[in-house]
Amino acid sequence: MISFSKKVCLLGDFAVGKTSLVRRFVYDLFDDKYLSTIGVKVSRKVIVLPRQNDIVELTLMLWDLTGSEEFNTVRISYLRGATGAILVCDLTRPATLDVMPAYLAELRHVNPTAAFVLAANKADLVERHELTEAQVAQRAADLGIPYFITSAKTGANVELAFRCLGRLLIGEGRE
Amino acid sequence: MDRESPPRELATPTQNWRDRPERTAPTLAATAPPAAEEGADPALEELRRILAAPDRRQTAVLAARIAELERRTGDPKELVALISPVMSEVIRRTIQADRDEMIEALYPIIGRLIGRAVAEAIRDLVRVIDARMRTSFDLKVAWRRLRGRLAGIPPEALALRDALPFRVAEVFLIHRETGLLLFHLSNEGAAGDQADLIGGMLTAIRDFAQDAFGRGQEGQLEEIQYGTRRILIEAARHAYLAVVVDGIEPQGFRATMRERIMAIENRYAESLTRFDGDATRFAAVEPALSDLLSLSADREQEITTRQGLSTGQRRVLIGLTALLVVCLLGTCIGAGLALRNTLSRPATTILIVVTATPGPTAAPTATPTATPTATPTPTATPSPTATPTATPTASATPTLTPTPAPSPIARVLPGGVNVRSGPALDAAILEVAEAERILTVVGRNAGGGWWQVCCTQRGEAGWVAAFLVKVEGAILNVPVTDAR
Numbered sequence: 001m002i003s004f005s006k007k008v009c010l011l012g013d014f015a016v017g018k019t020s021l022v023r024r025f026v027y028d029l030f031d032d033k034y035l036s037t038i039g040v041k042v043s044r045k046v047i048v049l050p051r052q053n054d055i056v057e058l059t060l061m062l063w064d065l066t067g068s069e070e071f072n073t074v075r076i077s078y079l080r081g082a083t084g085a086i087l088v089c090d091l092t093r094p095a096t097l098d099v100m101p102a103y104l105a106e107l108r109h110v111n112p113t114a115a116f117v118l119a120a121n122k123a124d125l126v127e128r129h130e131l132t133e134a135q136v137a138q139r140a141a142d143l144g145i146p147y148f149i150t151s152a153k154t155g156a157n158v159e160l161a162f163r164c165l166g167r168l169l170i171g172e173g174r175e
Numbered sequence: 176m177d178r179e180s181p182p183r184e185l186a187t188p189t190q191n192w193r194d195r196p197e198r199t200a201p202t203l204a205a206t207a208p209p210a211a212e213e214g215a216d217p218a219l220e221e222l223r224r225i226l227a228a229p230d231r232r233q234t235a236v237l238a239a240r241i242a243e244l245e246r247r248t249g250d251p252k253e254l255v256a257l258i259s260p261v262m263s264e265v266i267r268r269t270i271q272a273d274r275d276e277m278i279e280a281l282y283p284i285i286g287r288l289i290g291r292a293v294a295e296a297i298r299d300l301v302r303v304i305d306a307r308m309r310t311s312f313d314l315k316v317a318w319r320r321l322r323g324r325l326a327g328i329p330p331e332a333l334a335l336r337d338a339l340p341f342r343v344a345e346v347f348l349i350h351r352e353t354g355l356l357l358f359h360l361s362n363e364g365a366a367g368d369q370a371d372l373i374g375g376m377l378t379a380i381r382d383f384a385q386d387a388f389g390r391g392q393e394g395q396l397e398e399i400q401y402g403t404r405r406i407l408i409e410a411a412r413h414a415y416l417a418v419v420v421d422g423i424e425p426q427g428f429r430a431t432m433r434e435r436i437m438a439i440e441n442r443y444a445e446s447l448t449r450f451d452g453d454a455t456r457f458a459a460v461e462p463a464l465s466d467l468l469s470l471s472a473d474r475e476q477e478i479t480t481r482q483g484l485s486t487g488q489r490r491v492l493i494g495l496t497a498l499l500v501v502c503l504l505g506t507c508i509g510a511g512l513a514l515r516n517t518l519s520r521p522a523t524t525i526l527i528v529v530t531a532t533p534g535p536t537a538a539p540t541a542t543p544t545a546t547p548t549a550t551p552t553p554t555a556t557p558s559p560t561a562t563p564t565a566t567p568t569a570s571a572t573p574t575l576t577p578t579p580a581p582s583p584i585a586r587v588l589p590g591g592v593n594v595r596s597g598p599a600l601d602a603a604i605l606e607v608a609e610a611e612r613i614l615t616v617v618g619r620n621a622g623g624g625w626w627q628v629c630c631t632q633r634g635e636a637g638w639v640a641a642f643l644v645k646v647e648g649a650i651l652n653v654p655v656t657d658a659r
Contacts, residue, residue, distance in 0.1 A: 002453070003453070003455065004451070004452040004453055005355045005356070005371065005452040005453075005454060006353075006355075006452045007353040007354060007355060007375075027372075038379060038380060038383040039383070040379045040383075041376075042354070042372055042375030042376050042379060043372070044371060044372055059371065061353075061355060061371060061375050063354075063375070063379070077382040077383075077385065077386050078379065078382060080352055080353075080382070081350070081352035081353030081354060081355075082353070083353075083452070
């Protein structure tokens with residue numbers, strides 16, 4: 001078994017559910033208060049993936065960056081060294097999907113080879129949805145990245161989104 | 176009930192209140208029954224008096240209460256007695272509700288007091304250490320003195336430094352750009368599975384500090400402190416070392432860290448530049464980092480000798496060692512020659528007889544007597560004048576004029592000493608004697624621990640603590656001048 005570690009960022013507007021995605025599915029050591037103090041909190045997600053005739057244990061070091069505007073000046077340094085990102089938008093707020101290209105460009109500026117997955121979150125709030133899956137799919141296609149309709153509350157597709165990013169990072173493509 | 180008569184308890188307060196017309200006049204007017212207007216209808220007046228009577232009584236009661244309050248607030252003692260219980264309760268509740276705020280409010284006062292007390296305590300401790308070091312001989316102490324001289328640091332400060340514990344708790348080797356952990360060693364075991372998270376957050380904090388405070392400059396975060404624990408950071412181009420330590424690191428420790436990270440950077444330059452997340456390639460750094468981890472206070476001397484001494488200091492050390500070797504050789508050669516001369520001569524006996532004649536007017540008389548065959552006879556002559564022993568080779572023996580033994584002196588140790596009016600810590604300080612100042616010892620206290628010395632700048636005698644001075648001379652004859 002081969003072991004790798006990769007730095008991955010969670011990017012998206014304020015209150016789209018980045019921290020919720022992290023909180024339920026990763027190993028946390030630090031309190032969320034770091035998000036409001038220095039604008040970032042590091043968590044860990046370990047996934048085991050097959051690669052050719054081998055198995056890869058991939059440790060994703062997830063940098064959950066705060067979505068507020070006041071930390072924009074520090075964000076660039078937090079992106080340095082990241083090899084991938086989960087772009088998170090909120091199905092109840094169309095504007096959060098519109099800014100996805102900006103986040104993607106921001107990381108691509110730092111690392112042109114970075115891998116991305118789009119997570120359209122809050123799938124459980126069906127009655128409040130203002131975005132359709134088709135719109136999300138179209139945006140993902142425009143950006144050339146895979147997408148998942150996720151729910152941090154129910155856990156739907158969250159694991160899949162992380163695994164997909166993991167496969168992209170080890171060069172195996174989508175499952 | 177007589178409605179017109181004023182309440183009985185109002186008599187005294189109303190009187191006081193009349194004594195202060197500038198404050199109480201309006202109230203007085205309000206409480207006094209209104210004078211009957213000329214030509215007014217008596218019945219109407221009576222009705223008015225009856226109707227206003229309750230208000231007048233109430234006003235009079237209020238006036239009395241105000242007068243009592245004025246009396247109590249005018250007297251500082253009464254005021255303190257009045258508000259003390261309330262204030263205590265308010266402070267207690269405020270501390271319970273917001274302890275941090277209270278600490279911040281009081282810190283400017285209490286913090287300074289504590290700081291001063293701690294500084295004084297440390298100064299006393301250093302003095303005690305210094306006094307003990309001066310009165311004891313130990314190879315370690317001698318070595319420390321030499322180190323102190325070379326480094327320009329007082330030996331007592333080095334001794335204090337040696338007494339402080341130092342321990343390396345954890346060592347992190349972290350990739351600078353990604354924040355990913357490359358290698359980790361710990362003396363604490365438990366943190367192992369969290370090391371990668373700590374490494375990530377450390378990197379985030381470094382980045383945050385650089386972005387927030389660096390403002391485009393080259394500086395970087397070098398240390399994070401939490402209580403007595405600190406994280407020392409030394410960075411190279413692609414990786415950095417974060418070492419968690421307890422206590423104060425020995426001299427040269429940072430240089431060792433820098434040396435290690437530079438060696439790793441040079442050795443793994445290619446892997447660090449193209450780091451793909453595979454940390455197993457850095458397993459070979461373990462010996463270098465475990466060496467750092469096992470570094471303890473015992474190794475300080477090694478580090479100081481190896482890295483802490485400058486070239487000049489090393490030259491001085493080498494020079495001193497060479498001089499010592501030359502002296503030893505010279506002594507050996509001299510002794511050998513003397514022995515050869517002695518053996519080549521006919522046998523003779525050389526004796527030196529010392530006769531001491533104590534007495535009120537006679538000083539000890541030394542009579543060297545060199546006789547090839549004579550048997551020496553020590554004589555003690557209790558006469559006021561010394562009588563030289565007649566021998567064939569005796570020469571004129573000088574008779575020394577007796578002089579009183581000189582008084583012992585007290586040399587003030589580094590840090591100075593308070594000269595007090597009595598042999599106690601609560602005695603008034605007459606003056607502060609600087610280090611190396613010499614005072615004449617004129618007495619001691621019965622309990623020991625204090626010398627009476629002379630003189631202060633004003634010419635008066637005072638007392639100094641014995642452990643803060645070094646006394647030279649005959650101290651057995653120093654009289655007890657304080658029988659307490």
